[in-house]
Amino acid sequence: MRNALWRQDPVKAVHPLTHHEILRLIEPLTRRGRQVDLAATNRLERSIVFKPKLIAAEAGIGAYEILRLENPRADNFRLIRTLTLPGAAEARLSSEGSHPGELLARIEAIAPQRQFQLVAGCLIARNYRLEPGRDGRAMLLVLNSAEARLEGVLRRRGAGWTGSLRLPRSEPARSRRIERELERAVAHLAQTLAEPPRRFHERLVGARWGVVFRRTIPVLSCLGLIAATAALTLVDIPQDSMLLMMIFNFPPLLMLMLFGMRELPRFEIPPLPRPSTAASWLPSTVAGAAATPDPQPS
Structure with a gap:
């Protein structure tokens, strides 16, 4: 043994x-x-x-x-x-x-x-x-x-912030x-x-709107496909047309493209970017001290 x-x-x-x-x-x-x-x-x-x-x-x-x-x-x-x-x-x-x-x-x-x-x-x-x-x-x-x-600023939460790069x-x-x-x-x-949180919005307002647009691309794509499908019902397409064959094979091709992507798209309607009203990114030490009860005398 x-x-x-x-x-x-x-x-x-x-x-x-x-x-x-x-x-x-x-x-x-x-x-x-x-x-x-x-x-x-x-x-x-x-x-x-x-x-x-x-x-x-x-x-x-x-x-x-x-x-x-x-x-x-x-x-x-x-x-x-x-x-x-x-x-x-x-x-x-x-x-x-x-x-x-x-x-x-x-x-x-x-x-x-x-x-x-x-x-x-x-x-x-x-x-x-x-x-x-x-x-x-x-x-x-x-x-x-x-x-x-x-x-004094960051602490780990789960996997933290994630992003993707083409390398x-x-x-x-x-x-x-x-x-x-x-x-x-x-x-x-x-x-x-x-910097104050409001400054983040002022300095990067264009980039923030760009993020909103990118996050809505999956939803906009779905709406576009639905609109295109509805429009095709109004068009008389010959049975031997190449366009009809392409339309017939488009759904499985779309599925292959979807699952072949590096990241699956998220279907969401993101909130619009607005400036923060907070005075600081960090919790107020004064407020934190006021919320903490005084120790009881022994």
């Missing part, structure tokens, strides 16, 4: 890390000044964690670096660098390969500053992974995700485009929240 702690690999069985394996695997990293954290290391999951290292003097930022070396399959390793700044989100960088020493060299080749960016006073933490390029040698820095926090299919153009658009979005959000 096979031990329950073992996992079967297509090549060979992968067992929990032994003490000798840990010493062998951490050797390239300890030579570079890393110290293993045995308390945080998970031998069953074959995951080795290294102690936090302050890299302020080396990188010019007050960040702590934590390395984690994973061995999910035989002869396959994943090294993850997690950088943490006080009051900011974590930024991760990962790379996979067959030699821990090579993975560390790849990770160290990417400056820690590359994972953080300051835009309009807001810090963006970006998560990357290193992938081989088309030539199989040069490594590409591929953006996985990013997070920006505006202190290049290949790297590195794809990641670079996402980075640029993210910078624009954060700068726009920071400027908007720094």
Whole structure:
């Protein structure tokens, strides 16, 4: 009977890390000044964690670096660098390969500053992974995700705000485009929240009406199809006409076009844009203090 702690690999069985394996695997990293954290290391999951290292003097930022070396399959390793700044989100960088020493060299080749960016006073933490390029040698820095926090303003709610972009299919153009658009979005959000809500409407009234029009396109399209169908009943179309064949095959083609879209359309009548009467985007601290009851004496 096979031990329950073992996992079967297509090549060979992968067992929990032994003490000798840990010493062998951490050797390239300890030579570079890393110290293993045995308390945080998970031998069953074959995951080795290294102690936090302050890299302020080396990188010019007050960040702590934590390395984690994973061995999910035989002869396959994943090294993850997690950088943490006080009051900011974590930024991760990962790379996979067959030699821990090579993975560390790849990770160290990417400056820690590359994972953080300051835009309009807001810090963006970006998560990357290193992938081989088309030539199989040069490594590409591929953006996985990013997070920006505006202190005292935003908090996570479900999936948050979402949007869609048309992006290049290949790297590195794809990641670079996402980075640029993210910078624009954060700068726009920071400027908007720094101004009174009424100013948002005054500055972007044209864009707001454009959003209303785009949101009504699905409904207007349906109304247009209904009107066109009603108009066709008033037209005498010969039975052997090409137009009649096109009309007959239009509904299934329309369904294929609908389900082939990147996002299914939402049928709605959006509200008209109006300036907000609120004095600020943030809740009033005075009102909040007045609504809070005084603590009862003990």
